Amino acid sequence: MEIAEQKEADYAVISICEPFKNAFERIPNAYKIIMQYLGAKGFKEKPEDNILSWYEYVYDKEGIAYMDVFVHVNAVTGGNLHTDFS
Numbered sequence: 179m180e181i182a183e184q185k186e187a188d189y190a191v192i193s194i195c196e197p198f199k200n201a202f203e204r205i206p207n208a209y210k211i212i213m214q215y216l217g218a219k220g221f222k223e224k225p226e227d228n229i230l231s232w233y234e235y236v237y238d239k240e241g242i243a244y245m246d247v248f249v250h251v252n253a254v255t256g257g258n259l260h261t262d263f264s
Contacts, residue, residue, distance in 0.1 A: 187229045189248040190216055197236070197245035205234075208247040218254035225253055 192208045209232075213220070225231045231253035235246045 183228060184230060185228050187226075188251045190251055191246050191248045194245045194247065196243055198243060205245070205247070208245075209249070212247060212249045213254060216249065216251060216254050217256060220255055221253055222255055226250070229253070 190212045192212050194204050194208050197204050197208075221231055229250055229252075230248075232247070232249045235248070237244055237246075
C-alpha cells in the first residue's frame, strides 16, 4: 500500500448531473468550461509536486449520478482572463 500526501491547494470545480448519459460531450465540456473560467490555454507541462493537476469525483445523490471535476488553479497556463462566456 502506498500512502500519498497532497499539499493544500485551490481548485476550480464544476458539477455534472448524470455525466455518463452523454459522457463524451458532458465531461469534456466541463473541463472546457473550467479552463475558460480560469482564462487558460491548457495544462502546464510540469505539474507541481504533491498536487493533483485535476481529478474527478463521482457520487450518487438521491438516486442521481453526479461528477465533480476539479482543476488546480495553478496547473494551467494563463490566457485571456476576461473570457466571454456568451
